[in-house]
Amino acid sequence: MAALQKRMAGEVDKLAQIDRANSAYRAARSGLETSLGPDPDLTEALLLEEAAKRTAAVEKLRAARAALDKHLASESSLATVAS
Structure with a gap:
């Protein structure tokens, strides 16, 4: 027992x-x-898609900033030469 x-x-x-x-x-x-x-799988896919879009936007901004910096640097050089 x-x-x-x-x-x-x-x-x-x-x-x-x-x-x-x-x-x-x-x-x-x-x-x-x-x-x-x-539906976690769908939400994850949507979040990944949004992250990819934001990453692409950041890359565009970086490229624009680099182009602006290059332009400003060449403008500064031209101003120095013209003086």
Whole structure:
């Protein structure tokens, strides 16, 4: 009888661990859905697309800045030569 009670207590402990793990899983999933919505794959794809667009915009700005810097440097050189 004592062996059966000990085994049952062990099973109760296992079930309690499963319940805690399930609660942690549900909390993590809820957090994920809050952050990424019900379709995380779609949200990730949209975020990656937005990041690519922003990266391209930054590169255009850098190229424009480099062209402006080059223009200003040549303008300064011309002003020095003209003086």
